[in-house]
Amino acid sequence: MEIKKELNGTALTIKVIGRLDAGSAPELSKFITSALDGVTDLTFDFAELQYIASAGLRVLLVAQKRMNKQGSMKLIHVNETVMEVLDMTGFASLMTIE
Amino acid sequence: MEKITLAATIDNLQQVTDFAAEKLEAHDCPLKASMQLELVIEEIFVNIASYAYEPSTGDATFCVDFEENPTAVLLTFIDGGKPYNPLEKTDPDISLDAEEREIGGLGIFLVKNNVDEISYERTDDKNILRMKKLF
Numbered sequence: 001m002e003i004k005k006e007l008n009g010t011a012l013t014i015k016v017i018g019r020l021d022a023g024s025a026p027e028l029s030k031f032i033t034s035a036l037d038g039v040t041d042l043t044f045d046f047a048e049l050q051y052i053a054s055a056g057l058r059v060l061l062v063a064q065k066r067m068n069k070q071g072s073m074k075l076i077h078v079n080e081t082v083m084e085v086l087d088m089t090g091f092a093s094l095m096t097i098e
Numbered sequence: 099m100e101k102i103t104l105a106a107t108i109d110n111l112q113q114v115t116d117f118a119a120e121k122l123e124a125h126d127c128p129l130k131a132s133m134q135l136e137l138v139i140e141e142i143f144v145n146i147a148s149y150a151y152e153p154s155t156g157d158a159t160f161c162v163d164f165e166e167n168p169t170a171v172l173l174t175f176i177d178g179g180k181p182y183n184p185l186e187k188t189d190p191d192i193s194l195d196a197e198e199r200e201i202g203g204l205g206i207f208l209v210k211n212n213v214d215e216i217s218y219e220r221t222d223d224k225n226i227l228r229m230k231k232l233f
Contacts, residue, residue, distance in 0.1 A: 021111070021140055022108050022111060022140060022144040022147075023108055023109075023111055023112070051133070051136070051137075053137055053140045053141060053144075053205070053208075054141055054202075054204040054205035054208055055144065055205075057204050058201050058202065058204070061196060061199060061201055062201065064196045065196055065197060068196060068197065081130075081133050085137070085208065088208060088211050088212075089190075089192055089204050089207065089208065090190075090192025090193060090194075090199075093193075094194075094195050094196045094199065095196075
């Protein structure tokens with residue numbers, strides 16, 4: 001997994017590339033712990049995210065809970081495989097997906 | 099039937115999913131089912147790696163077998179860790195909003211939703227989890 005970030009003022013886009021599994025999720029978790037400070041608009045760009053497992057969902061839920069307090073969060077460019085997991089777990093209805 | 103036994107650690111996850119992917123490909127498993135199975139395998143293996151032998155470590159055995167008419171794959175995970183029946187875990191309430199949702203409990207839920215049959219038994223001090231998926 002590779003993480004790319006783009007900060008414009010208080011708007012942060014995090015591009016997650018590759019696989020968000022139990023091996024890589026801790027890295028993203030650690031990354032967002034500090035990267036979200038002062039952010040009001042968070043976008044996860046999943047255009048190049050091929051796979052997500054429950055470990056990745058947990059990180060998204062932590063991010064969502066935090067952004068509910070300090071701004072908003074959305075997921076963009078979600079592929080079919082990842083969307084299926086978001087649908088199955090109800091995450092698709094508790095997150096903004098564009 | 100083909101099987102692999104290895105230390106149940108997150109670092110070995112890819113070895114397990116690669117092992118399965120190779121067998122599934124050889125049996126012409128469609129891509130969608132393969133990806134769902136990869137998720138199933140990860141969730142179970144990671145559970146074993148995280149909890150079965152905690153705070154120590156131990157081995158897990160993973161078996162892959164196939165059936166014809168109808169075509170199906172049979173996956174079996176065996177570990178010698180503490181007794182744990184994942185099927186007894188209550189499903190998460192997926193209608194709750196983010197604040198009410200708990201972190202966790204999603205893995206086994208995803209497993210149950212991506213296989214056609216799943217059963218657990220505790221035999222000879224081992225946890226045996228069997229799953230079947232038609233493809």
